[in-house]
Amino acid sequence: MSSKSGADSSRRTRRGVTSVDVAAVAGVSQATVGRVFSSPEKVSPATRDKVQDAAARLGYVPNVIARSLKSQRTNIIGAVVPAFGEYWQSVLTEFSRQLATKDRQLLLFSFAEPGDVDGVLASVAQYRLDGLVLASATIGQDQLIQMRESDRPVVAFNHPAATGIVPSVSVDNEAGMARLAMHLIDTGAREILYVGGVSSASTDQTRYRGASRTLGEHGVACTYLEAGAFTYEAGYKVAQHIVERQSVPDAVMVSSDEVAFGVHDGLRAAGVQVPADLLLTGFDGLSQSAWAGFDLTTLVQATDVLVARAIEILLADDRPPESDPVSVVVSGTIRYGKTTAKRHD
Amino acid sequence: MSSKSGADSSRRTRRGVTSVDVAAVAGVSQATVGRVFSSPEKVSPATRDKVQDAAARLGYVPNVIARSLKSQRTNIIGAVVPAFGEYWQSVLTEFSRQLATKDRQLLLFSFAEPGDVDGVLASVAQYRLDGLVLASATIGQDQLIQMRESDRPVVAFNHPAATGIVPSVSVDNEAGMARLAMHLIDTGAREILYVGGVSSASTDQTRYRGASRTLGEHGVACTYLEAGAFTYEAGYKVAQHIVERQSVPDAVMVSSDEVAFGVHDGLRAAGVQVPADLLLTGFDGLSQSAWAGFDLTTLVQATDVLVARAIEILLADDRPPESDPVSVVVSGTIRYGKTTAKRHD
DNA sequence: ATGTTCAATGACTACGTAAGCATTGAATCC
DNA sequence: GGATTCAATGCTTACGTAGTCATTGAACAT
Incomplete structure (x- = not known):
């Protein structure tokens, strides 16, 4: 409302307000600021208010990148999907919708040609995603086997040939x-x-x-x-x-x-x-x-059910043995x- | 092909092969490994081969999270899009398709109700995205103004009311x-x-x-x-x-x-x-x-043109003055x- | 032979956070 | 009253990478 809320305490314009900055203003340690945003119950109400106040004033927003690096989880699910087709578009939006309700985001890796899949999978690997949806019925056996070696949860969506290789969800x-x-x-x-x-x-x-x-x-x-x-x-x-x-x-x-x-x-x-x-x-x-x-x-x-089951598999706490991947089949109407x-x- | 390529050099099973590990195996410094993957021309062919060999053997994959933290760029573009509608689905896939050709990924933030936008934007802010597409004609003025304050490039897609507030691309x-x-x-x-x-x-x-x-x-x-x-x-x-x-x-x-x-x-x-x-x-x-x-x-x-122009704006090196945001209008047929x-x- | 230049490489640190451990101090117990 | 406990908080480090600066040594010029 006022003119450019900059020039708060130091000369930092606006880029990169960190938990350290908030700590300084609130008069607490960085650790306490972190706690306020991740496990507030461990902080006394008084300091919590102080910190939240300072954070609001500075416009502090937690940096998910740094959090991901430290905690080894991104809260992002990847989806490898063909770039064309009504069906895949509808599946995609359903995933995005359901993940949003679980505070997860969807990172899209679309490919135009089946031959592009290899490159896409290589790109996917660089992101340390919490899980990966393989939504395409043309992903090859060798690529599936390669994905099984990954240390991240993977689920094949409506790809019958993937059954037994990686966890799968399909309509019957x-x-x-x-x-x-x-x-x-x-x-x-x-x-x-x-x-x-x-x-x-x-x-x-x-x-x-x-x-x-x-x-x-x-x-x-x-x-x-x-x-x-x-x-x-x-x-x-x-x-x-x-x-x-x-x-x-x-x-x-x-x-x-x-x-x-x-x-x-x-x-x-x-x-x-x-x-x-x-x-x-x-x-x-x-x-x-x-x-x-x-x-x-x-x-x-029942796309909503299929997607829900796929998400369950991805977000499950216990990883099933890779030797015998689950295979969910949902009947249609x-x-x-x-x-x-x-x-x- | 062989049985579980684990037990390479140390006891690390498979999680987290880092550039440090590769450096140790290749007999070079971590810095050199980094160079091989980001600016190979600065490394002599001999060491380059050594490093690439070691990396392949260990199954090293650069960690984009860490890279993003250090370099302050994620190579990810965010898209705030309504969860429903054929039109938005088609726009979305077009974005994903075109971004893929530029080695960028699309992170999806879909919302079901216009009222959810606030929450979504808050969530978006946590990711330090390289750019953000606001693809919805129901995002409010105040929210647009708020986004203008962001230090990241933003573009409103087909949202006439956003013209003059943030950079925009629309069909006429x-x-x-x-x-x-x-x-x-x-x-x-x-x-x-x-x-x-x-x-x-x-x-x-x-x-x-x-x-x-x-x-x-x-x-x-x-x-x-x-x-x-x-x-x-x-x-x-x-x-x-x-x-x-x-x-x-x-x-x-x-x-x-x-x-x-x-x-x-x-x-x-x-x-x-x-x-x-x-x-x-x-x-x-x-x-x-x-x-x-x-x-x-x-x-x-011409969705492809609209999307291309939007991407141009987002990836432009020079940020236009926020006082006078560009507004691209593409005529239809x-x-x-x-x-x-x-x-x- | 000695100085100059420059490509190749290494050492070091910062990015912003979370988790483990250490410390403080007030409340509780006998 | 002194020992015990525990909630609240601070200190320190590690996550994996990239950029800055310093160092090395070979090629070259004089």
């Missing part, structure tokens, strides 16, 4: 897709096309397994087609291939909602009606899947939309 | 909305309804001003209606109010794409055809606006979708 990809397949069978589908995103992603493989196994058991044909990316555009383009096929299937199962949206719109653009001509399912349960324009049948991941509404044959 | 909200308004006038609209998100958001106000001024100048009626949130659901619900009004407008201008999507679907659910019965525009240029289901006419923000396709009256 296989069972979820199997249930969607059952639903299609019940609805009368007899020839199904499965559209994957990127076949090297472990989620893609696991989900496809869930579909093909169930469909096979019920004598329903199932062909795999790769969109090439987990994007709307990839789905839109692959829709062309679908309509140009010899035999048009009864239903299309897509391994992710975002791709499914593209398939949906691409099919419509090609004159194929969903669900009249073709049933369609997605996976993930993105918020957009409930939008009226899509109303997509999909498997809804099917959302029945109009893209699989029963046909009137 | 007013002109953009004005151009959309002109487009509607050209298309024949004579009565327009403006749907805002949250009227206290400075973007909302500025955008509305752009619309109402232009419409007023051309004698076109314009009413403001508040959706109450920048969400699909809010838009969907407000669509009911629109159809229930005495006089149904020719066009609806929505202050954000995400809300516009909801309005779009809500109108359709109510039996109103877009664009046959009603024209519709959005703002932001989210990727979904181009999706076939919407094909929304909207103002596309109109994307003409079918929601304003000319009607055949």
